[in-house]
Amino acid sequence: MVTELKNHSIALHYLSILRDERTGSSNFRKATIILTHALVLEACRQLELSLESIHTPLEKIEAQKIKGKLVFVPILRAGLGMLDAALDILPNAAVGYIGLERDEQTAIAHCYYSKMPNLSGVQRVFLLDPMLATGGSASQSIVKLKESGVENVSMVSIVAAPEGIQHIEGLHPDVDIFTASIDRELDVNRYILPGLGDFGDRLFGTD
Numbered sequence: 001m002v003t004e005l006k007n008h009s010i011a012l013h014y015l016s017i018l019r020d021e022r023t024g025s026s027n028f029r030k031a032t033i034i035l036t037h038a039l040v041l042e043a044c045r046q047l048e049l050s051l052e053s054i055h056t057p058l059e060k061i062e063a064q065k066i067k068g069k070l071v072f073v074p075i076l077r078a079g080l081g082m083l084d085a086a087l088d089i090l091p092n093a094a095v096g097y098i099g100l101e102r103d104e105q106t107a108i109a110h111c112y113y114s115k116m117p118n119l120s121g122v123q124r125v126f127l128l129d130p131m132l133a134t135g136g137s138a139s140q141s142i143v144k145l146k147e148s149g150v151e152n153v154s155m156v157s158i159v160a161a162p163e164g165i166q167h168i169e170g171l172h173p174d175v176d177i178f179t180a181s182i183d184r185e186l187d188v189n190r191y192i193l194p195g196l197g198d199f200g201d202r203l204f205g206t207d
């Protein structure tokens with residue numbers, strides 16, 4: 001299942017800020033945070049809840065609380081720009097890291113780092129990566145999580161290319177994708193069009 005935050009004025013506004021080549025790192029980070037808040041709220045819509053008796057100042061009620069453990073896994077580097085915003089929504093979530101970098105010629109990502117919390121019994125893992133281009137980085141990460149026994153994975157990306165979505169849907173039909181925008185296509189260098197350029201470089205001021 002793919003969910004796109006379309007027809008949402010705030011999402012469209014901050015996407016435009018990300019896409020604008022004149023936007024510097026500071027406003028780029030702020031827009032990333034706001035879009036991540038919106039996406040994580042949407043991605044959490046169906047989380048399982050459990051009942052807990054609490055007392056309001058007036059009476060006792062059966063309150064609903066998120067059930068079990070949740071994990072955020074940012075894909076380094078660019079996913080780091082989404083992590084704090086995701087933790088704003090669910091501060092008790094555990095955090096794992098996967099470091100992947102695409103080869104500039106082949107666009108095939110290689111893994112240079114991985115560190116996971118205990119993944120047994122987690123309700124859901126949210127992969128955080130702002131760009132879903134070919135889908136290679138996301139797919140490698142999903143395979144790694146599934147090899148660790150994780151059954152429920154959601155992919156949270158700010159911009160997604162149709163090619164990347166098809167890649168994930170083909171190999172991992174059980175993984176739900178949440179994105180602020182499904183863009184048109186990839187260019188010859190496997191960059192997303194119209195896209196926003198290299199997310200990591202713009203976030204961290206590298207090139």
Ligand code: PRP
Pocket residue numbers: 075076077078079100101102103107109129130131132133134135136137138164190198199200201
């Ligand atoms: C970018 C982006 C994704 C990946 C998406 O990372 O952050 O992880 O490309 O492309 P794909 O869907 O074709 O795999 P990059 O390799 O540029 O590394 P960085 O985050 O360190 O800049």
Ligand code: URA
Pocket residue numbers: 078131133190191192193195196197198199200
């Ligand atoms: N990674 C990015 O940062 N941007 C793209 O357009 C594709 C992959």
